[in-house]
Amino acid sequence: MLGLRGVKFRRYGTQGQAQYGIDLAGREPDGNYIVVQCKDYQSFTAGDLRAAVETFTRGRRPFDARHLIIATSATTQPTQVADELARLQDANSDLELDLWGSEQINEYLRVQGDVVARFWTRETATTFCTGAPPQGVPVPLPDRQEQAERILVGPLQTNDVAPILRRADAHLATAPKESARLYGELAERLDDAGFRGHAVTMRGKQLDALVDAQLVDEAIDLAAHLAVVALHFGDRDEPRRLLHRIEQLTASEKASGRTQTALAQRHLQLVDSAVKSVLHPLGHFVALRTALEAPAAEEPVYQPLLVLLFVESLLALDPDQVQNLDGLITAAATRADTELIRRITEDAVVRLRLVRAEYDLAERTELKRLARHHRVPGRQAALINAREARLCALEGRAEEAVETWRDAVYDAIHAGMNEDAADWLYAIRAVNAQYGPVTSLIDDEHRLAQALRATGTGRLLDRVRSFREQALSAKVNGKSVEAVLSARRWLTDAVTTGDWGSEFEALDFLGDLYRESHESSLAAQYYQRAGSTKKLKELAAAVGDLTLPLGPLSDAPWWVLRSRTTIVEAQADLIADETARDLLGELTDLAQRARAGEVADSPFRNLTHQVTRSVCALAARGTPEQALAVLDLLAPDVPRGPNKYHHSDDCHASACVAIAGTHGAIAMKALTRLFDLADGGAQKALELVVDDKVISLLRAGQAETEPRAGSVVPGGLVEDDLIRLRARAGRLDDNGLYLADVARAVIDPDHAAVRERAEQARARILRHREPTPGIAEFGTRLVSDSYLVGKLGEESRVECLDKLMSIANDVREVATSRRDALIGVRNLVVDLPVHIQQQVFDAAKSFAVGDQDGSHLDDELTGTPHPLSSFKISGGSASLRGEALLLAAASATTPEEQAWVRGQAIGLLSSADTSHLHAAAVVLSRLAEGVTADLDADFLAAHPHINVRQACAVLCLRHPDRYLDTAVRLAKDSEHRVRQTLAEAAAQTDLKRSETASAVLELLARDPRHSVRVAADIRSRE
Secondary structure (H helix, E strand, C coil), X not given: CCCCCCCEEEECCCCCCCCCCCCEEEECCCCCEEEEEEECCCCCCHHHHHHHHHHHHXXXXXXXXXXXXXXXXXXXXXXXXXXXXXXXXXXXXXXXXXXXXXXXXXXXHCCCXXXXXXXXXXXXXXXXXXXXXCCCCCCCCCCHHHHHHHHHCCXXXXXXXXXXXXXXXXHCCCCHHHHHHHHHHHHHHHHHCCCHHHHHHHHHHHHHHHHHCCCHHHHHHHHHHHHHHHHHCCXXXXXXXXHHHHHHHHHHHHHCCCCCCHHHHHHHHHHHHHHHHHCCCCCCCHHHHHHHHCCCCCCCCCHHHHHHHHHHHHHHHXXXXXXXXXXXXXXXXXXXXXXXXCCCXXXXXXXXXXXXXXXXXXXXXXXXXXXXXXXXXXXHHHHHHHHHHHHHHHCCCHHHHHHHHHHXXXXXXXXXXXXXXXXXXXXXXXHHHHHCCCCCCCCHHHHHHHHHHCCCCCCCCCCCCCHHHHHHHHHHCCCHHHHHHHHHHHHHHHXXXXXHHHHHHHHHHHHXXXXXXXXXXXXXXXXXXXXXXXXXXXXXXXXXXXXXXXXXXXXXXXXXXXXXHHHHHHCHHHCCHHHHHHHHHHHHHHHHHHHCCCCCCCCCCHHHHHHHHHHHHCCCCCCHHHHHHHXXXXXXXXXXXXXXXXXXXXXXXXXXXXXXXXXHHHHHHHHHHHHHHHHCCCHHHHHHHXXXXXXXXXXXXXXXXXXXCCCECCCCCEHHHHHHHHHHHHHHHHCCCCCHHHHHHHHCCCXXXXXXXXXXXXXXXXXXXXXXXXXXXXXXXXXXXXXXXCCCCHHHHHHHHHHHHHHHHCCCCCHHHHHHHHHHHHHHHCCCCHHHHHHHHHHHHHHHCCCCCCCCCHHHHCCCCCCCCCCCCCCCCCCCHHHHHHHHHHHCCCHHXXXXXXXXHHHHCCCCCHHHHHHHHHXXXXXXXXCCCCCCHHHHHCCCXXXXXXXXXXXXXXXXXXXXXXXXXHCCCCCHHHHHHHHHHHHCCCCCCCHHHHHHXXXXXXXXXXXXXXXXXXXXXX
């Protein structure tokens, strides 16, 4: 129906039934009814209108409808009909009346070819539905000769301007007041002709002339007006210069002893606060709000424009605060309706009302009615429809948003605003991408917009240069403040015009600027509104222990909710325990509603997947009841067919392990769920089955010679539970699932299947294929196979060790395969005789010093890929020194060999290769206490790499009394993993003998990170 979105109409009654004055009835989204009375008349009089309305109002009013539409095929243009409609509306104040005549219906049908073809004929549709506007007076073509003259000669040198300018200059010395009048007249002409820059120059001359004429109040008034107009157009330097001029004039008046008028003081107050607020890079509007709300005996004529600038900026930058300014907005709209600022506030009233419509349903409904019935100019109708479409998109009503933006496009084309129409076509495309459906036709709006921009360049907002271009240029040139200010105006214009695509681009761009300027909280706010989850994760990783702002987990579009839940997942470790419990409850409820389809989501269910991950991140932080609720929530994700993957698999499995480790009472239920996932082939679950935390739970009680059935073991499990879980681990291995053989070898090393798997692993290692020229193979089982072979006899282990060493020595292998071989050797060498360990140590030395570096396809597969490469791949470092150093440490048997390893590790601390640093840190932390006794922990504590500082944390607690200050400094390290390592090391120290360990644990017990607090509190939990 004409302009009624989201309303589905049905016929009311059948022939012969009482219809009480209506033919159609439709229910609005808010539950109210709209009814329509249809009149197929040749002519329609005021009496016909009165009779139609009275038939409805004097009857029983079906559905208690509050909106009646009289639709007729006749014309409704006579003044008597319009007057009668106004009288009837006054008489029925509880009823909204609309009258649709042939004029309105025909205009709508011109763009509804399918409707015309259905009820008339295809030929009629072809002729009638042209999409062209009604005939009118043709616009005269511009005078190209005059235009060329103004551009090439200069607008100040043309015949109509130059004489007036000479007269104004001539009067400046003798009659400055007249000169000021003439300069003002010239500025008006230049503004009308589009030469705004030259007009500003004339205004400057006018200002100087007023000062010369001792008309200081008029000069201040003009300067203030020009400053506000300059701010309105996005200028930054001119408002500051004019403010300085006002301050000079004010100071001069005070110095001369003249009494300053209240209006002049008001000018200074408003302009000063406006310049400081609007041009503040962080968007602080407190000063401007205070000034605008301050009582004043007289307000300048530009005050509504300043309010408009303020509230539109606030709507774009901090929309939740706009509703608090209702009184200011309403008063400004009322005043702007009577005191227009030429060329600036033609749309000011509508724009102020549109800001009110953001929070006032009545205002929103009225503006929609005005646009629908063309009671406002076409440009304003287009703007109203675009803003309404934006609100619909924010509310999740995608279909209504698309249709309303189409109305805006239609009105904009008729109003000559092709650029805005093209922007709104892109808005339709963006909404379809956000809400669906995603089809092969999604780029149609893009092609239409490109075609439309080739036909004209009209815009709703008059801008000399695009704020988007200014922002991008400023960023490229390293002008951060200018980039931020331009980007904020870019965002404000996008929100003001309902330019949906540009709004998201500006939000994301502002987030980037604030992140680069170390304003992380502001960056997070803009990223949340833009739905930039990837950048939010990167920001959360970069800010360390800073908690990013988090909005409510309700009453927001799906992409905002997704962003907020992304922060919860990324910063779960930073959330306070009590807050974590509250959030877990909210997230679980949101996840349940999202999975039930009760929450608007993307076509790919991005919100549902993210909120599920966030629930899992906090699953162990709440109560046991909440943890059970999480397991129940995820239960439908367990059953699956072969090779089936669920988006929740990884976080689901991790949550099971965390719950089992935290809530002993439900540990069995959590671990059972983990094995259920593993049975289904979920890779993360299979990996976690061999995780140290799970293995430690499954092996609990195995040290007892005769475990008693029903006895409780650490972790809250009973022996019967462990027997069942170990049996399930065996069944995973029987089914040949990934890593299950390793799990069984750890849990039940004497099982016959372990020996069988070990023999199979031995055969795979010994049958490892020789490299084929021109072919590179990635991914081996050498590491896991070497672990399994460790269950065989010495002869088999030595045999496999020799084979692995030959693979490591083969430069025809790729670097990743050679590294796997070195790790495999390390797994095997530990329990072999000393003479074999010495042989391995001697072989490892050449690798550790870098003599064996250089593998097949190193340039193509290792290191950092070329930035211009179309296919980027990196297999890590090409160097084998790190893994070789770990092997040397594992095979060193004498103090001299261990000292050599320590020296090599210290030497690698200056390497730029992170794999070297990691290996060196691990080696230093594992070497015997006597070997590392003379290491300078203070030196290691200052190292920039986290792994080295982690090693330092371990070494400090070996000699706690010597390194008290260093340990305390590490307890305040910016990287939480260093603090966690320190806490774990301190918790293993005898607290009765070490005051340092006690002091460190006391510090870390108050750490902002949950994981660090848990590590520091581990002893009390035991």
